[in-house]
Amino acid sequence: MDVLQLLVSGLANGCVYGLVAMGFVLIYKATEAVNFAQGDFMMLGAFICLGLTNPQFMGLPFWVSVPVAIAIMGVFGYALDLVVLRRMSGQSQIAVIILTIALGFVLRFVAGLIWGHEPISLASPIAGKDIRLGGVVLGMDEIMVIGVTLAMTIALYFYFNRTKLGVAMQASSQNQLAAYYMGIPVKRIQSLIWALAGMVAAVAGILFASKGSIDPSIGLLGIKSFAAAVIGGFGSLPGALLGGVIVGLIEPFASRYIAAGYAQIMPYLLLFVILIFRPHGILAQVHQKKV
């Protein structure tokens, strides 16, 4: 029984890691740069939703705030690419990476200015509710995190494989030059991928916030998600989710069966092992990229 609860809470954490990891992978596949602000995107999405819905701020209904927050993050991602990153095309990827690290600091600072540095809880209608299955008590919030992540993954799968724009996104990331030759507006597609990464981050943030209180430093969870993305196979969306779930599951079981102090190390230890024995990650899509 105990095991089931650990499993569900680990899975729920893992789903959040997985969603952030998917954001990393989306950006990496589209631009070959790593967006180290992805965790802070998640934080920002969570705070925007909180700012919209919490009574001490705007007090809008929860189910209105969620789509609005997701949309704002989409616009934010699109605008970031359009206004800042597109001007950096032709620069080395390192420049983009450093820019995203700096952006992370800025976002944390701005969020602290607006919403303060004290932990706040999102006024979510499902917070604190339980589901009882026989003798097991499962948090409603955790079940929802798992359910939404599952739905999100399926939606993304269909988007990337069944819609013209989704396939075009894949095409531009696989061979940018050929995409240009086919008349695919590669630059606009890249901006749209940033928008998508922002929206996925917002969903992750809202889910994370519905499980407990948040403060501007939660974006640093992005580091753990980055490890998850590498474990799963950087460049593979299912791999990112899988890596996230693995990291999420390791933590509660390690602290339960080994010692609480070791739980924090376990994801990185696993990262180490994976990098040695399977450097491309578990579900890597390895193909030679033409220069």
Place this chain on the structure above:
Amino acid sequence: MSVVAMKGSAAPAMADDVVLSVRNIESYYGPIMAIRGVSLEVRKGQIVSLLGANGAGKTTLMKTISGVMDPEKGQIIYGGNNIAGASPDKVVRAGIVHVPEGREVFPLLTVEENLRMGAFIRSDNAGIKRDEEMVFSYFPILAERRHQAAGTLSGGQQQMLAIGRGLMAQPKVMLLDEPSLGLSPLLVKEIFQIIRRLNREQGVTMMLVEQNAKVALEVADYGYVMELGRIVMADSAERLLQSKDVQEFYLGMQAEESQRGQKRWKQKKTWR
């Protein structure tokens, strides 16, 4: 200044059936001037071959036409408009499709998805479906492999896919860059037969860049020879095949008085 007019062949400055006219184009790769004032014309329904050694500027010229590179100077007249410097998607929408050197398929997408991406600029689903069947009728092997990832195809099949993908955009003019690259002689023959059929049956005007000069001239109606960013010869394909210079330098045949070892552009005054 038109090279075409200079050669005195039956090509006035701008005839009615000229679909694509390149005028005094200059393009740079960074500081290097890769195209040094090129003018040429492509007539409707023809296959025009562009010959020349590595680094002559053939691919750069094609990239400039398709909008992947911007020219520094000059005009590219197509459909009554100057398309020099237009973005690639505008050029594709206008009806010029560039099938790049080295195939450049989308390796993880299936054959069918690759073809659909060729039709990215279109939204007439019935027409796309019909053109897909048309492509499959020319390249039956692609129909068999339609659900296979393009990266798993052989080189020849990838070349067929690249041509098929280009056809999906309903081009009026197709720019084919080195379709024979890395293929066996038998496959080269097959590909060129299909190129000829596409030109005759689908009415696609073709501009062909080739290092394999013999094959390229046999299939072409007209030919241009480029050297170091300039056009040095322009004539009908038959006459180019007979030309001593072309025979010696591009077909590997021995001319009567060999001038091997000399710098090519110094051989004749007219080549400048």
